[in-house]
Amino acid sequence: MTVADERLAATGVARRLLIRPELGAVVGALVVFAFFAGQSEVFRSVEGVANWLDPASTLGIMAVAIALLMIGGEFDLSAGVLTGTVGLVTVILATRYDLPVWAAMLAALAVALLVGFLNGLVVVRTGLPSFIVTLATFLMLQGVNLGVTKALTGTVQVGGLRRAEGYEEVRAVLAGTIPVGGTDFRVAILWWLAVTALATWVLTRTRAGNWIFAVGGDERAARAVGVPAERTKIALFVTTAGAAWLVGSIMALRFTSVQAGSGVGQEFVYIIAAVIGGCLLTGGHGSAIGAAVGAVIFGMADKGIVFAGWDADWFTFFLGAMLLLATLANRFVRRYAEEVKR
Amino acid sequence: MTVADERLAATGVARRLLIRPELGAVVGALVVFAFFAGQSEVFRSVEGVANWLDPASTLGIMAVAIALLMIGGEFDLSAGVLTGTVGLVTVILATRYDLPVWAAMLAALAVALLVGFLNGLVVVRTGLPSFIVTLATFLMLQGVNLGVTKALTGTVQVGGLRRAEGYEEVRAVLAGTIPVGGTDFRVAILWWLAVTALATWVLTRTRAGNWIFAVGGDERAARAVGVPAERTKIALFVTTAGAAWLVGSIMALRFTSVQAGSGVGQEFVYIIAAVIGGCLLTGGHGSAIGAAVGAVIFGMADKGIVFAGWDADWFTFFLGAMLLLATLANRFVRRYAEEVKR
Amino acid sequence: MTGDGAVTEGGTDAPPLLEVRDVGKTFGGVIALRDVSMRVRAGEVSCVLGDNGAGKSTLIKILSGVHAPDSGSYLVDGAPAAFASPRDALDKGIATVYQDLAMIPLMSVWRNFFLGSEPVLGRGPLRRFDVTGAKRTVREELRSMGIDIRDVDQPVGTLSGGERQSVAIARAVHFGARVLILDEPTSALGVKQAGVVLRYVAQARDRGLGVVFITHNPHHAYPIGDRFLLLNRGASLGEYAKADITPEELTSLMAGGAELEQLAHELSRGGPAAGPGTPGTPGTPETPETGPPP
Amino acid sequence: MTGDGAVTEGGTDAPPLLEVRDVGKTFGGVIALRDVSMRVRAGEVSCVLGDNGAGKSTLIKILSGVHAPDSGSYLVDGAPAAFASPRDALDKGIATVYQDLAMIPLMSVWRNFFLGSEPVLGRGPLRRFDVTGAKRTVREELRSMGIDIRDVDQPVGTLSGGERQSVAIARAVHFGARVLILDEPTSALGVKQAGVVLRYVAQARDRGLGVVFITHNPHHAYPIGDRFLLLNRGASLGEYAKADITPEELTSLMAGGAELEQLAHELSRGGPAAGPGTPGTPGTPETPETGPPP
Amino acid sequence: GGQPTKETAGAASGPAPAAGGGTFAVVTHASAGDAFWDVVKNGAEAAGKRYGVTVTYQGDGDPARQSQLIDQAVSQKVDGLVVSMANPDALKESVGKAVTAGIPVITINSGGDVSREFGAVTHVGQSEDVAGRGAGEKLKAEGVTKLLCVIHEAGNVGLDQRCNGATQGLGGTVERLQVDVGNLADATSKIKARLQADTSLNGVLTLNPAVAVAARDAIADGGSKAKLGTFDLSADVVAAIEDGEILFAVDQQQYLQGWLPITFLTLYKENLNTVGGGLPVNTGPGFVTKDNAAKVAKLAESGTR
Numbered sequence A, B: 001m002t003v004a005d006e007r008l009a010a011t012g013v014a015r016r017l018l019i020r021p022e023l024g025a026v027v028g029a030l031v032v033f034a035f036f037a038g039q040s041e042v043f044r045s046v047e048g049v050a051n052w053l054d055p056a057s058t059l060g061i062m063a064v065a066i067a068l069l070m071i072g073g074e075f076d077l078s079a080g081v082l083t084g085t086v087g088l089v090t091v092i093l094a095t096r097y098d099l100p101v102w103a104a105m106l107a108a109l110a111v112a113l114l115v116g117f118l119n120g121l122v123v124v125r126t127g128l129p130s131f132i133v134t135l136a137t138f139l140m141l142q143g144v145n146l147g148v149t150k151a152l153t154g155t156v157q158v159g160g161l162r163r164a165e166g167y168e169e170v171r172a173v174l175a176g177t178i179p180v181g182g183t184d185f186r187v188a189i190l191w192w193l194a195v196t197a198l199a200t201w202v203l204t205r206t207r208a209g210n211w212i213f214a215v216g217g218d219e220r221a222a223r224a225v226g227v228p229a230e231r232t233k234i235a236l237f238v239t240t241a242g243a244a245w246l247v248g249s250i251m252a253l254r255f256t257s258v259q260a261g262s263g264v265g266q267e268f269v270y271i272i273a274a275v276i277g278g279c280l281l282t283g284g285h286g287s288a289i290g291a292a293v294g295a296v297i298f299g300m301a302d303k304g305i306v307f308a309g310w311d312a313d314w315f316t317f318f319l320g321a322m323l324l325l326a327t328l329a330n331r332f333v334r335r336y337a338e339e340v341k342r
Numbered sequence C, D: 001m002t003g004d005g006a007v008t009e010g011g012t013d014a015p016p017l018l019e020v021r022d023v024g025k026t027f028g029g030v031i032a033l034r035d036v037s038m039r040v041r042a043g044e045v046s047c048v049l050g051d052n053g054a055g056k057s058t059l060i061k062i063l064s065g066v067h068a069p070d071s072g073s074y075l076v077d078g079a080p081a082a083f084a085s086p087r088d089a090l091d092k093g094i095a096t097v098y099q100d101l102a103m104i105p106l107m108s109v110w111r112n113f114f115l116g117s118e119p120v121l122g123r124g125p126l127r128r129f130d131v132t133g134a135k136r137t138v139r140e141e142l143r144s145m146g147i148d149i150r151d152v153d154q155p156v157g158t159l160s161g162g163e164r165q166s167v168a169i170a171r172a173v174h175f176g177a178r179v180l181i182l183d184e185p186t187s188a189l190g191v192k193q194a195g196v197v198l199r200y201v202a203q204a205r206d207r208g209l210g211v212v213f214i215t216h217n218p219h220h221a222y223p224i225g226d227r228f229l230l231l232n233r234g235a236s237l238g239e240y241a242k243a244d245i246t247p248e249e250l251t252s253l254m255a256g257g258a259e260l261e262q263l264a265h266e267l268s269r270g271g272p273a274a275g276p277g278t279p280g281t282p283g284t285p286e287t288p289e290t291g292p293p294p
Numbered sequence E: 001g002g003q004p005t006k007e008t009a010g011a012a013s014g015p016a017p018a019a020g021g022g023t024f025a026v027v028t029h030a031s032a033g034d035a036f037w038d039v040v041k042n043g044a045e046a047a048g049k050r051y052g053v054t055v056t057y058q059g060d061g062d063p064a065r066q067s068q069l070i071d072q073a074v075s076q077k078v079d080g081l082v083v084s085m086a087n088p089d090a091l092k093e094s095v096g097k098a099v100t101a102g103i104p105v106i107t108i109n110s111g112g113d114v115s116r117e118f119g120a121v122t123h124v125g126q127s128e129d130v131a132g133r134g135a136g137e138k139l140k141a142e143g144v145t146k147l148l149c150v151i152h153e154a155g156n157v158g159l160d161q162r163c164n165g166a167t168q169g170l171g172g173t174v175e176r177l178q179v180d181v182g183n184l185a186d187a188t189s190k191i192k193a194r195l196q197a198d199t200s201l202n203g204v205l206t207l208n209p210a211v212a213v214a215a216r217d218a219i220a221d222g223g224s225k226a227k228l229g230t231f232d233l234s235a236d237v238v239a240a241i242e243d244g245e246i247l248f249a250v251d252q253q254q255y256l257q258g259w260l261p262i263t264f265l266t267l268y269k270e271n272l273n274t275v276g277g278g279l280p281v282n283t284g285p286g287f288v289t290k291d292n293a294a295k296v297a298k299l300a301e302s303g304t305r
């Protein structure tokens, strides 16, 4: 590194810059942005940006958490529906049992963390693939959400959080807006950035981060050198559940009502964002920033198609094409970067 | 094997029987069957069996194909929606362009195989994870299905296959029924058994089978000893597409009309069935019989809850619980079996 | 040479660092190890020798907490121990180089090196992995083994076989506080690096560590070993002190008897390349690893 | 000993089986191999020697079609060849034992053995893998290597390190028709099995195969090798015929000079276990692998 | 099917407003491909073509995403907005934003009770439970006492409201069943299973025409005597009604829920007209039965009924 080594080829500065694995995802995002910016003026306006950053932020929080979990070699299919559970618990407790909003949220947090802990515990104890375990959790939570909501309210949605005690204060923190350049940006964007920064710190600069990479890369080898693999995995499931709580709360506070089916189907969007951002499905490799950028790519493609005004019938077609484009750009840049180093 | 080896512990016959990995899945299936047979008389009647075997058969055909693909280390998320594409192409060609049914089916087969081939080609050429590639295919096909159907018919479904030329003959072969013990069983069940037998033969008794295990277990190592990894993977994607064609045709012939959204969401059910049956998500391990039994487990749990008459709101809750139960039984038996050998 | 060459209870009064008594291990129907006893004493090198599949790795995995023995007992410092995981063994200062559980291929060299024992800086929520310190340490440790790594950020999976093994050894030496367990550590190493490893072993021994050393190379085992445990098909053939066994006997035991004598003749040929170094020339070992001629 | 020890064009008129001229290979910014030339002739054993990370494995991966060289040319039977995959090399009768690309852990021993070259029975749609034949062959091949496998249905991942390596070698020997490339084949093997492998190499040579043999053990390399290619940090230090080099020179080259002389003294100590076999005793190699005393 | 190109897709409903026209956005609570809402879309687009205005149609069943679609329409400064409000609470903020931005809003289908309060110009159509009630009454008249309501998307408010309405209309027992509309073999099998397991069920109500066909097969295969009613039309359903296999199909005439709001918005924009002074305009319920099936058969096939 310091001394020149005849076994290393000379590399330019520009190429060196491309070495960071996140850069592939960033380039993918730029491609998608450039594409839609060319299609629609609104898309590239401040308002437009505020618009597509909004869904990207909540998706991003989850994608980052799921990315950590996937780097650790596991899946969580129950994360999406858990956001719904959190919202339902919060709204039901705050409106039907008259708890202050913050108390209801704390109760929901406890529920979420418990679900995450159980997921992790069952996975490490039974040795079943987390795909199956969290699928079962997913199905069971979905049933609970619907069954309990129906039993309590007779319909499949609960609402009225707006009238609950302490609503406005909590809302400002989690679901408010911040005016920037005359446009309201969602405060969730800040949460998303914070979560990404924290996850990046943990992943690259702490012992826990080292353990996460190790258990995802080769669990047996990691255990053999003394990594507490079970604890690491359980902690990852709990972290994911914590993220689901954050997102579920943000959504509940913002929309003040929650449907029993809320969050169903989102679990795959999280995984998709993480994979677009460069996480390996087999574990052991990926980055939090990549997942956050993956969420932006997904959010841009998702909203860009609407801004471009293309026929809604063909929506998924374009979405698929954009995702392929973005990941190809990512891959292309990474290949190029790999020619520079390693 | 022939001579006693002092380094082998003595094992009983019963334990030896449990060695086959499929047996775990079978035990899981028996547990689920016993459970629901106790809950509902109709469930265990001939009629009931015919009923839940019906969806299990089409699911089973796909699960077996997906299992081969997963053993080969890849996913196909586009298989579900491809069954819809096949149905749409068949019905549109047979009713709007007046082709005989068999010709329309052949055209649909060409389309399906092309999609499978492209999936495989993109995966092996770009090196992108098949999860992302086939996700893009999934989204794009979904858009095409809806967009084209709308463009051609103005509605979201096409129908009228019954009036097409040669319908009855083909239907009898693919979507007819066979009376057994006074109850009509679907002929698709035979197709399912045939596909399972064929896949088992290929997997355990042919060169191709050896290659499938190898590319899924360690693609680089397989390539290094001369396995044509790319060809094997492409062939697996094409096979999956072929299975989707079979299932799509069976469905189209049976219902004579196809919705644009048909098959969406099924891709995960296929994967679930394969995983319940013991396929590893990371590739390199699994069996066709296991996947077929996984389909039966899923089918039984899915229908058993309805037979048992439990509250529909809680449906997914029970489904999740049953899946967990079945996979735990599978795992338990396999652990026990592994104590006997390896 | 018979079983009576086995070591009798010595005069040392301190309990051995590690001791297993009649341990056995089965994997399903496979009996990998049966009734094997062994002691690891401070300041001694215990060699475990045996044919392929004899159970050497299984034995050291029991010592290092990877496997729990199915039968027999395991004592650390004379007290019964039950390691739930290799973490427990590490916490007792037992560091291991495994034959097959080595490294995480996708992780960089420095991350692998400190895996499980990451050095930290700062405190509380600011406690963080000391990355620059870690990188520097790794570079130095490897250089002193004769491995000049290009870039400690390189994923371990792209290292050469010997480089990879060197990282594992350097790690064990760095963290081994009381016992060092080395399972065929020199198998992929160059002549120079293998020499360095043997020197490490000698240094560790001299510092009072207990060392367990597994090798198939009698030229490596004899000079450094104090005791030799011989395994065969999962069972113990006895434990010998160096004083009780000659290098020839050891080699012959490892090779499973004298049947290899003829190999030297088989390898020789009257081909055109036969030169000064053909087998038979004095000073050159006639047969590979079958030891010096009598 | 200087570079003029390098082999000059011999009098043989048949083109070498394999020849690489000035090949180089870089991985991204890493230059793993630079301007290396080598020939593999029928009936000869070419040894590739060098320190860890010298580029030996990279070179043989070029020979066996795993890597395409970035520069230089590759000739098979005197005609330029460009292997798209190891399959092409296998089809030309070149079989390889890789150092790190060995086996599929989840697959059984017999499936691994025949992977890529499955024996078939029947024809047309009934063409099938000859399972019983395959199992029998594997068992026999392994037994003749001195490996008595319990059960050929055992997944390779559960074999011991040496058993696993033996399967790879037995496979290469079974399928190697014209060239046999062995990358550190004996590293995990017991004394007996290593002897068997060397015997195999001699047999293959005598049958007229070209053999490329990589090892870190001069005791293995010298007796069997006809030519020695020395690599250092990715570059060639020259190719020597056996006639041009003494065992001492070879050992010293492999070890990177005489600096190891002192190791013998470092390893010795006046400990209680010092017995008849202490270093220095005549007839015992003083230092591991540093070769016989002058 | 031909490969779609960007140009053709853009031309179909591009954002470029026709001369003198405007751009109206329709945002509903159903995803693309839903049989009912597809007819609404057809109606809106046909009206757009007729009046020379640009109509964009988007929909998503998730209220959060629906509200984002409304936000997007607002930032695109559309000239009018048509919203279905299955979950008014969740849309309150977004609709409010549109109203504040001076965009005329018309609510359709559901949410009629809060339409005014949210500042909408008017409401077209009636809520799902009114339609459900109609279906329930009709089944009651046919002697159904115990009804199976087949839900093809768990947790969807609209479907739940239809079943709730049917419960009120029937006055008897209503049981629910969840099926997957993506797999009709599975749906058939489940309906059959339910009918086999509980023979006292004498009526089935499906909420989607494809599921109706599956239910018809299930009833026939299982030898059940249950009467079958459904929501919404398709060619198969009309044929089955003609054959007497399906009693009726609830027809909200949802084409009007697409056509009318575009008409109203055009009038409002050009002439500031508000039809009925802002009172809700009902589009149904209507029923397609054996009597009128023949007449609507062709229309159903072309996607306007």
Ligand SMILES: Nc1ncnc2c1ncn2[C@@H]1O[C@H](COP(=O)(O)OP(=O)(O)OP(=O)(O)O)[C@@H](O)[C@H]1O
Residues within 6 Å of the ligand: B342, C027, C030, C031, C032, C050, C051, C052, C053, C054, C055, C056, C057, C058, C059, C099, D158, D159, D160, D161, D162, D163, D188, D190
């Ligand atoms: N997980 C396992 N399942 C089944 N058999 C196993 C397992 N692990 C080891 N074995 C068997 O136990 C025996 C002993 O293995 P072990 O690895 O201890 O041998 P070893 O003495 O280290 O051999 P080598 O010198 O080749 O490394 C081998 O025959 C091996 O096949």
Ligand SMILES: Nc1ncnc2c1ncn2[C@@H]1O[C@H](COP(=O)(O)OP(=O)(O)OP(=O)(O)O)[C@@H](O)[C@H]1O
Residues within 6 Å of the ligand: A342, C158, C159, C160, C161, C162, C163, C188, C190, D027, D030, D031, D032, D050, D051, D052, D053, D054, D055, D056, D057, D058, D059, D099
């Ligand atoms: N895929 C790769 N990416 C980056 N560097 C690589 C890659 N493969 C090999 N190298 C580097 O190239 C050099 C040569 O490696 P090679 O495996 O050929 O060494 P070797 O001579 O076989 O060493 P050993 O004796 O330890 O097996 C090493 O320094 C290694 O780190």
Ligand SMILES: [Mg+2]
Residues within 6 Å of the ligand: C056, C057, C058, C099, C183, D160, D161, D162
């Ligand atoms: Mg071993």
Ligand SMILES: [Mg+2]
Residues within 6 Å of the ligand: C160, C161, C162, D056, D057, D058, D099, D183
């Ligand atoms: Mg090497």
